[in-house]
Each structure stands twice: as C-alpha cells, then as structure tokens.
Amino acid sequence: MVVTTMQLLLRSPLKPIRLLASRDCSSYVSRMRYLMRLKEDDDACRVALQSGTLMLFHKLAPLLRPTARGIYQLHKLQASDVKGILGKLGENEQLLNTSVLIGCSDSDVPQFSLDVGSLEQAAVEEMCGGVFIDLRKAFFLLKGPEAPLVAKGQALLRWHQTHAYCSATGQPTERNQAGSQRVCLQNGATYYPQMAPVVIVLVSDGRRCLLARQSTFPRGMYSALAGFCDMGETTEETLRREVAEEVGLEVESLQYSGSQHWPFPQSSFMVACHATVSPDRAEVNLNGAELEDARWFTLEEIEEALKRKTPPRSKKGEPTEFWVPPSYAIANKLILEWANHTKSHK
Numbered sequence: 387m388v389v390t391t392m393q394l395l396l397r398s399p400l401k402p403i404r405l406l407a408s409r410d411c412s413s414y415v416s417r418m419r420y421l422m423r424l425k426e427d428d429d430a431c432r433v434a435l436q437s438g439t440l441m442l443f444h445k446l447a448p449l450l451r452p453t454a455r456g457i458y459q460l461h462k463l464q465a466s467d468v469k470g471i472l473g474k475l476g477e478n479e480q481l482l483n484t485s486v487l488i489g490c491s492d493s494d495v496p497q498f499s500l501d502v503g504s505l506e507q508a509a510v511e512e513m514c515g516g517v518f519i520d521l522r523k524a525f526f527l528l529k530g531p532e533a534p535l536v537a538k539g540q541a542l543l544r545w546h547q548t549h550a551y552c553s554a555t556g557q558p559t560e561r562n563q564a565g566s567q568r569v570c571l572q573n574g575a576t577y578y579p580q581m582a583p584v585v586i587v588l589v590s591d592g593r594r595c596l597l598a599r600q601s602t603f604p605r606g607m608y609s610a611l612a613g614f615c616d617m618g619e620t621t622e623e624t625l626r627r628e629v630a631e632e633v634g635l636e637v638e639s640l641q642y643s644g645s646q647h648w649p650f651p652q653s654s655f656m657v658a659c660h661a662t663v664s665p666d667r668a669e670v671n672l673n674g675a676e677l678e679d680a681r682w683f684t685l686e687e688i689e690e691a692l693k694r695k696t697p698p699r700s701k702k703g704e705p706t707e708f709w710v711p712p713s714y715a716i717a718n719k720l721i722l723e724w725a726n727h728t729k730s731h732k
C-alpha cells in the first residue's frame with residue numbers, strides 16, 4: 387500500500403508496561419512520600435544526610451571500588467566516613483551539606499551524592515580505597531541499577547555547578563538542602579533541574595533496520611537516529627522531523643518503547659520509539675552535515691553485532707567490525723527488541 391499522507395499511529399496504545407515487581411507497593415509509596423518530605427523540609431533532609439549513604443565525585447567523576455579483576459562497584463560511604471576524610475584533609479565539615487539527594491534504597495536508606503573536587507584526588511582515593519573514573523568509563527564498568535544511579539547523581543551535581551546565578555538578575559541563587567531546586571535571592575524565581583527531551587528512533591522497513599553514525603562516534607559503531615525536541619514539539623513531531631532531516635525518509639507509523647535519562651554530554655531525557663517506513667520509499671538521502679553514514683542492516687547483520695563485545699578490536703589496517711551501542715544505552719534495547727520481533731515474524 388502506498389501511503390500518501392502521514393499516518394502516525396501509536397500502535398497498541400492500551401498495552402500496559404508493568405511497573406510493580408512485587409506485591410509490596412505500600413513500601414514504595416512510603417519511600418516516595420519520605421523523599422517528598424526531604425525535598426520540602428531542609429531540617430529533615432540534614433538529619434537524613436547523617437544516616438544516609440553518599441556517592442563521592444571528584445570534578446564529576448564518580449568514585450568506584452575495584453572488587454575483583456576488572457570488576458568495579460559504586461563506592462558508597464556513610465556520612466561519618468566522609469566527615470573523617472574531610473577532617474583528615476583539613477576541609478570544613480560543612481562541605482557535607484553541599485550533598486544532593488538522589489533517592490532512597492529498597493531498604494529505606496536515603497542516598498546522596500557529593501562532589502569533593504576541592505580536595506586532592508589522590509588523597510581521597512587512598513583514604514577510601516577507591517578510584518575516581520570518568521563517567522563514560524564508569525558506565526561501562528558498572529552493572530545493573532548502579533549505572534543509572536551514578537548518572538543521576540552526576541547530573542544533579544552538574545546542574546548545581548552550572549546554575550549558581552539567576553539568568554534574569556545575574557544574582558546568586560540558593561539551593562534547598564535536598565538540592566531539588568534553587569531560588570534567586572533577588573527576585574525569588576525558582577529554578578528546577580532540567581533535562582533536554584530527545585527522541586531516539588529505530589526505523590524499520592519491515593525487513594531491515596536503519597542505523598547511522600556521526601563522525602564523533604567510536605569507530606565502527608552505528609546507532610539509532612536521535613534528535614533534540616524543538617520548543618513546542620510533540621514526540622511524534624520530533625520523530626517525524628528528525629527522520630526527514632537526517633535521512634530524508636517519511637515515517638508512516640510509530641510505537642513507543644521506553645525512556646532513559648542520558649547524562650552525556652548533559653542531561654537528556656531520551657524517549658525511545660520504533661517507526662516504520664514503506665519498503666518502496668526506503669532510499670536513504672543522507673544529511674552529511676549531521677551524519678557520516680546511515681545504512682540499512684539485515685536481521686543477520688544485527689544479530690552478529692549484538693553478539694560482539696564492544697568495542698571490537700580490529701587488526702591494524704583492517705576496518706573495524708560494525709557494532710552497536712552497549713546494553714546500558716536505550717539504543718541497544720531498541721535494536722534488541724527489533725531483532726526479537728523480526729525473528730519471531732520471519
């Protein structure tokens with residue numbers, strides 16, 4: 387069927403995404419209410435900080451702890467440990483109060499993150515038995531829920547470091563104890579941490595999927611198309627525009643898949659979708675200013691790429707094998723979903 391007008395369909399809109407892993411929803415509700423109170427009540431938050439766990443950062447690089455060869459974990463400390471370190475390094479204990487609230491563990495322990503960039507990095511590492519590692523590398527090293535937790539901790543610290551002044555008056559802004567907002571001391575304007583919305587889309591023609599690479603990507607890596615939302619756009623409008631701009635194709639339908647906070651280079655809110663184009667209107671017309679390449683990949687090629695350890699090593703002079711973003715990136719989830727769906731409909 388030739389589609390002449392745009393048909394953006396949110397297929398299966400009533401298919402639920404399960405959120406509740408256990409039957410114990412009351413503890414989840416009480417945890418969320420507790421966090422809410424800590425954001426509203428500075429004194430309660432200061433008390434919580436004394437019994438909470440802290441993730442340390444040094445100039446936004448998180449502190450990890452090597453546990454075995456090549457295996458790292460997030461190094462969580464108690465407030466008393468951090469006070470001890472600050473004391474030994476001659477730093478004022480008040481630095482602890484610049485911590486920001488990140489969440490609450492399943493065992494109801496509040497979690498904070500703190501940047502100790504004013505201290506000597508090597509001295510802190512030695513005292514903690516850990517190592518500060520750039521966030522991109524840390525993302526590769528951490529497993530399970532630790533990667534998004536560390537991303538959230540870093541993103542909130544970064545936001546505070548870059549929003550110390552009001553953009554209207556130029557005067558200093560003051561944070562609340564939890565770090566969930568800043569207020570201008572002159573005009574009272576309240577600022578909240580922000581993420582830039584991005585739509586990421588895996589386009590398929592039914593048989594193949596479309597992946598692209600920017601010249602700044604690691605060699606051989608291809609990913610799903612992505613683009614920032616313009617002011618006032620809906621998800622559907624951004625998706626349709628980005629696909630048209632970047633590869634010159636007209637999307638026929640889309641399906642929501644999931645979302646992810648993405649800390650690089652600054653906080654984005656990634657909304658991930660699948661989209662289809664008609665197989666007889668699938669010729670790529672690349673926007674070379676944004677993308678270095680965009681290609682259709684078969685199911686077999688994708689299955690091979692998903693098996694590869696990333697990034698693959700290539701012999702000198704040989705082209706790097708094609709690979710896809712690692713499992714912590716939502717692009718990987720889209721590609722995996724597409725492969726499973728296409729395989730089951732073969």
Ligand SMILES: NC(=O)C1=CN([C@@H]2O[C@H](COP(=O)(O)OP(=O)(O)OC[C@H]3O[C@@H](n4cnc5c(N)ncnc54)[C@H](OP(=O)(O)O)[C@@H]3O)[C@@H](O)[C@H]2O)C=CC1
Pocket residue numbers: 582584586609610611612613614646648650651652654656676711715716717718
């Ligand atoms: N988690 C995942 O799986 C993946 C995440 N991503 C992320 O998605 C994001 C968007 O992808 P990308 O293809 O680069 O986006 P775009 O296709 O929108 O192109 C990026 C360009 O858009 C402009 N731009 C518009 N609004 C913004 C904004 N709010 N912040 C920064 N730049 C903006 C900039 O242009 P100029 O510099 O000219 O002003 C920038 O160079 C990136 O941050 C990328 O890291 C991408 C793929 C996979």
Ligand SMILES: [Mg+2]
Pocket residue numbers: 611612613632676
């Ligand atoms: Mg893009």
